[in-house]
Amino acid sequence: MAESTTTRVEVPRLNTNDDSAFLIEWVASAGQKVKQGDVLCVIETSKATVEIESPASGFLLSPVPAQREVKVGELLAVVSASLQPGGSDAMEPEAVSAPQATGFTQKALALVNRHNLDKTVFRHLALVREADVAEYLRTLDEKSAQVTPLNPVQLRAARVLTRSKQTVPHSYLSRFLPADAIDELVSGIAGKEGAMVSVSDWLAWSVARELRNRPKARATWSEQGLVIHPDVSLCVAINQSDGTVVAPVIRNADSLDVVAFSGAIRKLQMKSLRGRLEPEDLSGGNCTVTSLIGSGVHQVIPIIYPGQSIIFGIADAWRIGENGYYTLTASFDHRVLNGAEAGEILGSVAERMLGKHEEHG
Amino acid sequence: MKNTADRVIGVIANALQLDEAEIVILKDTSGYKKLRKWTSARHAEIMVALEDEFGLTIDETSIPRLVDVSRIVDYIDANAR
Numbered sequence: 001m002a003e004s005t006t007t008r009v010e011v012p013r014l015n016t017n018d019d020s021a022f023l024i025e026w027v028a029s030a031g032q033k034v035k036q037g038d039v040l041c042v043i044e045t046s047k048a049t050v051e052i053e054s055p056a057s058g059f060l061l062s063p064v065p066a067q068r069e070v071k072v073g074e075l076l077a078v079v080s081a082s083l084q085p086g087g088s089d090a091m092e093p094e095a096v097s098a099p100q101a102t103g104f105t106q107k108a109l110a111l112v113n114r115h116n117l118d119k120t121v122f123r124h125l126a127l128v129r130e131a132d133v134a135e136y137l138r139t140l141d142e143k144s145a146q147v148t149p150l151n152p153v154q155l156r157a158a159r160v161l162t163r164s165k166q167t168v169p170h171s172y173l174s175r176f177l178p179a180d181a182i183d184e185l186v187s188g189i190a191g192k193e194g195a196m197v198s199v200s201d202w203l204a205w206s207v208a209r210e211l212r213n214r215p216k217a218r219a220t221w222s223e224q225g226l227v228i229h230p231d232v233s234l235c236v237a238i239n240q241s242d243g244t245v246v247a248p249v250i251r252n253a254d255s256l257d258v259v260a261f262s263g264a265i266r267k268l269q270m271k272s273l274r275g276r277l278e279p280e281d282l283s284g285g286n287c288t289v290t291s292l293i294g295s296g297v298h299q300v301i302p303i304i305y306p307g308q309s310i311i312f313g314i315a316d317a318w319r320i321g322e323n324g325y326y327t328l329t330a331s332f333d334h335r336v337l338n339g340a341e342a343g344e345i346l347g348s349v350a351e352r353m354l355g356k357h358e359e360h361g
Numbered sequence: 362m363k364n365t366a367d368r369v370i371g372v373i374a375n376a377l378q379l380d381e382a383e384i385v386i387l388k389d390t391s392g393y394k395k396l397r398k399w400t401s402a403r404h405a406e407i408m409v410a411l412e413d414e415f416g417l418t419i420d421e422t423s424i425p426r427l428v429d430v431s432r433i434v435d436y437i438d439a440n441a442r
Contacts (some may be wrong), residue, residue, distance in 0.1 A: 187394075195425035196393070198401035262401070262425045267407035270412075270424075294400060 005081040007056035009040060012103050012126040014070045018247045023070045027051070028060045033077060036148050037119050041066070041076060043103075050103040050127065052076070053119070058355055059083050103127045107114050111137075111147065132169040168221075171334040172301055173343055175350045179317035179324030181290045185355050193259050200291035201262040203314050203328070206272045206352035207289050208253035208261065214345050218286040221335050233306065235285035236265050238272050238336065248306065249285040294336065299327040328353070365434050372414050373430070374401075376407045393428040403426075415441050 011021055021043045021268070028040045039051045054060070056079045061079040070076065090169060102110065102122060107130040113120060115137060122128045134147045150158070182199060190197040211217050211232045220227040232254040235247035248268040250256070256264060271277050287308055292300045292315040300313035310332040317324035328350060332342040351357060363371070374384050377398040385396070386392045393399045399407075408419050415437050419427065427433045 005422045035362070068412050123380060191394075193426075194428070196401055196404050196428050197425065201401060259425050263421045263423075266401065266405045266408065266424045269402060270409050273405060 004019075005058075005077045007058070008160050009052065009055065009060075009077045009079060010142060011043065011070045011072050011074045011076060012052070014043075014045050014050060014103055014127045015047055018047075018072070020069050020071045021045045021050075023064070023066045023068060023076065024049070024064050025066050028054070028132070030060060030062075030077075031083065032060050034058065034060050043070070048105050050105060051109065054079055054298060055102070064301050080161050085217060091152055092219040095320055105129050108133045123161070135323075145260055151242075153242075157244055157246075161303055168304050168306070169305060169334045171339065171342070172329060173339065173346050174299070174333050175346055176325040177328055177350055177353060179319070179326050182353055184309065184316075185353075189258060193263065195259045196266075197258055197262045198293070199326070200289075200293050200314065201260070201265055203291065204236050204253075204265065204289040205233060205256075205258045205261045205313050206349050207287065208232055208250070208256075209352060209357070210345060210349050211287055212254045216336055217342065217345055219336050220286070221309065221333055222306045226336060229286040231338050232287075233285045235288040235308075236268065237288060237290035239268055240272050245290075246272065246277060246282060247285065247290070248281040251284070283359050288313070289313070299329060301329055302331050304331050304333055309333040310342065310345070311345075365437055367431055368414060369411065369433050372410045373407055376410045377403055382433050388430060389414070390429045390431055392430075399428075411437070417441055 014021065024044050026041045026044045028034050028038060034040065034054045035052055035057045038054045040054050041050060041052050041063070043050055044113045057083045058079040061078050061083075064075070075255070078325075102119070102125060104122075105128065108128045111130055111133040113127050117133070117136070122132065125132060130147070137147075137350070182202070184288050186197055186199050186202050211234070215228045216226065218229045218232060220229070231252055233249050233251045234253035237245055239245055239248045248271070250261070250268070253261065268277070268281065271281065285305070285308065288302075288305050288311040290300065290302050290311065290313045293315065295316060297315045298318040300315045302311045302313040306312050310330055313329045313331070314326055317326050328346065330342055330346045337345075370384065370387060373379070373387060377383070377396065378398070379387060379398065383396060383398070386395050388426055389395075404424075408424055411433065412419055417437070417440055421437070423436060
């Protein structure tokens with residue numbers, strides 16, 4: 001526990017480049033009783049968002065207004081043993097030398113919490129980064145689990161998936177499709193065209209054709225209203241060799257015949273193999289198809305890509321006796337579509353896959 | 362000096378990790394339908410390997426139809442620099 005009765009809370013120097021930071025918000029309020037280590041406020045530099053912890057226990061006093069630039073070393077507030085600084089003891093607030101408030105990056109804090117560490121072991125640092133915590137963990141026990149840093153693609157994918165699950169109300173519908181009928185149909189098309197067309201290709205193409213007539217399936221939800229995208233830009237999920245999944249876009253997907261469509265998917269897979277997918281390949285899609293055919297899994301319940309309203313997934317046929325069934329699942333944004341509408345779309349896609357619609361050319 | 366067909370067979374056999382029996386099937390023009398290993402995802406790998414082996418870029422519209430050795434050989438002979 002801090003001995004001094006009034007402790008300054010100052011803006012720490014968080015990196016060599018920034019002489020100032022942006023005070024985003026106070027987490028603790030004026031007059032609030034705080035313990036040493038409690039988060040007082042959140043500041044942001046060019047590189048990170050950092051929570052400032054209280055250097056002492058006491059009452060938070062005179063917090064400066066938030067939502068403005070503050071300079072390194074600037075006084076943010078004081079933590080005083082009593083609600084009236086200077087009232088019950090003789091010490092001047094400025095006479096007290098305070099330990100610099102220690103900042104933790106969000107990743108460092110997550111690691112500290114996960115391992116239930118005592119934060120005071122990092123008192124000597126102005127800013128604690130994930131690497132500092134990882135190093136400390138290594139000194140505790142050489143055999144402890146290593147922190148494997150994530151690359152930017154993995155981090156971005158994690159954020160996208162998390163955002164989707166946190167903000168989009170997902171609902172799910174499935175249809176079981178007779179596998180033999182579909183396999184024969186797709187083989188027949190492939191044979192007739194002298195081309196390679198897979199069941200996954202066939203699903204994606206069927207969805208592309210269906211989307212032509214389904215504006216709400218090409219929509220982005222916003223509170224200002226549904227944004228209906230005029231074109232059919234279909235994302236096709238691809239497993240990359242590093243384990244990440246990306247979903248590059250085929251623009252005007254409904255204008256391609258099924259062989260050209262397969263070619264477009266192969267081309268994107270080739271670009272992925274060469275590590276040459278560009279940002280423009282990965283943005284602008286308004287619906288997604290994913291396939292787990294070949295994985296041994298019988299059903300996939302996919303996660304909707306933020307900005308889209310529906311995603312279709314298919315997996316390996318489930319065989320029981322002589323019969324096999326593909327499970328086709330649609331995950332949809334229940335703010336945009338209701339169950340009946342999504343069910344109709346799913347049903348129509350299923351009928352296309354069973355060859356009950358127009359010719360595949 | 363290997364001819365084009367032998368090089369193509371080599372590329373595909375390597376990409377798909379084919380055994381001797383499977384290479385025999387590969388040489389048959391409708392072999393791709395019988396080779397379970399030749400999936401659409403592996404087809405992309407084969408195309409990349411052929412581009413590297415022969416130093417060419419395969420155009421998107423041809424990709425789906427390059428499904429047997431003789432068609433691939435014809436394409437390469439027509440397009441290799």
